[in-house]
């Protein structure tokens with residue numbers, strides 16, 4: 001199942017080049033007064049809602065996918081987690097390039113652990129990402145993202161994939177510089193997720209998701225989750241040892257070699273046979 005969010009928080013089921021508007025299922029979500037429970041209510045309820053989504057799609061209005069601007073498919077994660085330096089080829093380039101490490105020693109993920117990106121940085125397919133400074137380098141980082149499906153606390157790697165709702169492409173946009181990652185990677189629009197959520201049942205092997213990134217049609221990054229230093233199950237074990245993962249929480253699993261600056265007017269596209277095509281432009 002491929003689920004997208006379009007227009008003003010409408011829910012769509014992607015069917016080829018069309019989107020079935022299955023927003024009526026949102027009426028089945030619990031209604032809360034302040035304060036809602038942590039995490040994304042739709043992702044939390046998804047296992048129960050799937051039959052109704054499929055049924056609604058039979059008769060729901062259908063819109064052409066082309067031209068729809070999509071929001072991030074997860075509306076309200078409690079956390080967006082980033083994995084620094086989780087591909088060997090990116091470790092090599094980061095250690096070799098002073099513009100990437102800024103005099104700091106770059107360590108692989110086992111030493112660094114993970115970081116957090118502000119949830120206010122979320123953006124979706126078709127977004128225009130504003131560069132926040134005239135004089136700071138901003139890089140693209142193409143990544144595969146994992147969306148947590150149910151509460152996970154101290155989950156061993158062997159049990160981790162049972163806690164996954166699905167997968168999406170991501171851009172972990174980054175201001176280069178000496179500050180903390182959480183600051184530099186949390187500007188508005190810097191956590192791009194999409195184009196839609198591909199539910200876990202459609203991904204035969206999350207350890208073999210290929211993806212690539214182009215800027216203005218020129219290839220810049222290409223890799224596969226098989227080359228992750230810490231695999232998706234290992235990442236879930238690592239971070240859930242520190243904090244509870246709630247439904248909808250997003251783990252951006254790291255970027256391979258080829259990170260490079262973007263400029264106003266650039267069109268950045270991440271594609272994956274399994275996850276679709278995610279495009280943004282730089283404003």
Ligand code: MN
Nearest residue numbers: 141172254255
């Ligand atoms: Mn990254």
